[in-house]
Amino acid sequence: MTLEEKIQAEVLKLEGPIVIFGAGGFIGANLVRQLLCYRQDVFAVTSKPFVPWRLDDLPSHHILHCNIIKKDQVEAIFKEHRFKTIFDLAAYGAYSKQGDVELIYETNFIGLLHLLEISSQFAIKAFVHAGSSSEYGLNAAAPKEDAPLVPNSHYAVTKAGAASMIKFYGTIKEMPVMNIRYYSVFGPYEEPDRLVPVLIDRGMKGEYPPLVQPDISRDFVFVEDAVYATLLCANNIQQIKGQSLNIASGEKTTIRDIASTIKDIFKINADPEWGDFPNRKWDLKEWYGDASLVKQLTGWQNETSLKEGLVKTYEWQKSYSKPLYEKKLIQDKIRHKLSAVIACYKDEQAIPFMHKRLTDTFTKIGVDYEIIFVNDCSPDNTNEVLQKLVNEDDHVIAIEHSRNFGSQSAFLSGMEISTGDGVILLDGDLQDPPELIEEFYKKYQEGFDVVYGRRVAREGNQTLASFYKIFYRLFRSVSYVPIPLDAGDFSLMDRKVVDELVKLPETDQFMRGLRAWVGFKQTGVDYVRPERMFGVTTNSMRKNLSWARKAIFSFSFVPLELMTYLGWSLTAFSFLAIILQIIMYFVMPGNPQGVTTIIVLILFFGGLQMLGISVLGEYQAKILEESKRRPKFIRRNIYRKNY
Secondary structure, eight states: OOOOHHHHHHHHHSSSSSEEEEETTTHHHHHHHHHHTTOOOOOEEEEESSSSSTTTTSSSEEEEEEOOOOOHHHHHHHHOOSSEEEEEEEOOSSSOOOOOOOOHHIIIIIHHHHHHHHHHHTTEEEEEEEEGGGGBBTTBBBBBSSSSSSSSSSHHEEEEEEEHHHHHHIIIIOOSEEEEOOEEEETTTTTTTTTHHHHHHHTTOOOOOOOOTTTTOOOOHHHHHHHHHHHHHHHHHHHHHOEHHHHHOOEEHHHHHHHHHHHHHHHHOOOOOOOOOOOOTOOOOOOOOOOOOHHHHOOOOOSSSSHHHHHHHHHHHIIHHHHHHHHHHHHHOOOOEEEEEEEEEOOOTHHHEEEEEEHHHHHHHEEEEEEEEOSSOSSSSSSHHHHHHHHOOTEEEEEESSOOOHHHHHHHHHHHOOOOEEEEETTTTTTTTTTGGHHHHHHHHHHHHHEEEEEEEEOOOOOHHHHHHHHHHHHHOOOSSSSOOOOEEEEEEEEEHHHHHHHHOSSSSOOOHHHTOOOOOOOEEEEEEEOOOOSSOOOOOHHHHHHHHHHHHHHOOHHHHHHHHHHHHHHHHHHHHHHHHHHHHSTTTTTTHHHHHHHHHHHHHHHHHHHHHHHHHHHHHHHHHHHOOOOOOOOOEEEOOOO
16 A cells, blocks of 8 residues: 555544644644645634634635633534544744744643643544654653653653653543654655745755754754654554654665765755754754654554655645745734723723624734723723623733823833734723724834824814814924824834833823824824714813823923023013113103003013913923833733633
């Protein structure tokens, strides 16, 4: 039988429904595709809300979205589909670019725990977990499965721990589970920056890429052999449950060997240029395996030679890889996580609508997201509404403040805990339409660091709207930074902008002014600001004047300059008036002197002095407030869904 026929036979033996967690990865995608060649009760699970580039040509009904870190999501898809055969290929940290240490442990250990615990509640037939030869760590030269594990990276630690967990569930709890330790698997759909795809890409051009020391060794296994081994393990689970098995060719292949094979395939005339050993603490010079046990227990052995595997990969790569890799580059470029921060005060009725409209918008533009509601000590039932949302949707985080600190502090509170690549600020009354985020995001993808909403018109009281327009133009004319016209807090800001805003020390913050002050590449998107959907505005004339004072005295010295110019002008005028009075005394000695004029002048200059003192007082009050160094806000609680 050919390898393809053997794979088909093993696929048909599996009991369904079948699920593959981590199906968006290299081995996972190959396994999914092989399974779908021969049966339809197959489900590919990805952790992202979009379809990964390796799977985006598959029928959508075969693809599920579930993050194994989140236990409720795992429970939900198991209850709906009642899987019988589980392949767990979900992992994080295998590549040097995957450096989030907490996520390594959460995915590789806690995620596996969730899968095993929930699987134990169902009558599963087989659970195959993808381990790694990295589990051996420093003991990497052809170790047998019972050799000591000496992990030398966080990824290796978690994989070694996962192997122990599998052993516990397989031997003590007698579940049909086992662990596969893959060596250097290669073939179609591998990451384009890995050794084999790069060698083939450069080989097609008749050249070599820069290479490390020639004597570094690896154990290469073609992906079809790895898939066949995975299927064999699932069908022989009762004989191997609780065990870890090496999937390796058993051959020590050096970089010189693979370079020589590439030279033979592509008829390269030049010799490779050798460099230093890569500067990675977890990497090893000798790394190859012993697959005798898996052959003994399942009959598997590596069937595809290195050259044959490279040729197959080359045939795929020259025909299919370019458009796929271009999709990957596009996905890597445009897939972001966005954080929406909503300041809430008396917005109890609007919050559910805000949540739905934000969710619909984020889903439409295909991003990962979180929605952070900040309850700024609202006197209504906002807190109860938010707790309900938190329990229903794991994308929602709710912050409760100890008292009302104002919308600017509410925004800052949410920005501080946000984790998105971009952060969106919105008022909770739905006057900032969430659907406009789609336009913001397009500008963000074009390279703008800040995209703000520009209110070209307002619904409602047009007299008040006119005053707003006048104020923005006055504010811009007196500010020492270029303030965008008609722009409120509604905006999308890149993470680097948010980080700079959060670091600013001042207590009395005016966010839209600070957003302009920090600079970066900014642009606006026009929109008509609707009226408040529910209730009445919480802004009064006094509050509006307070906003105006905060803006001007935070970003302008013009009031002080005007007092200076006015003081000099009136001093000069007074000096001239004195001279005129002396002249009049001698020219018209009998002319009566006006008491009324004196009283008016006293009132005028007294009022002017009071005005000057009040301007100075505004600046002194800001200095006093900043000198106290009080916190900008105090959180009473942060609500997240418990997993």
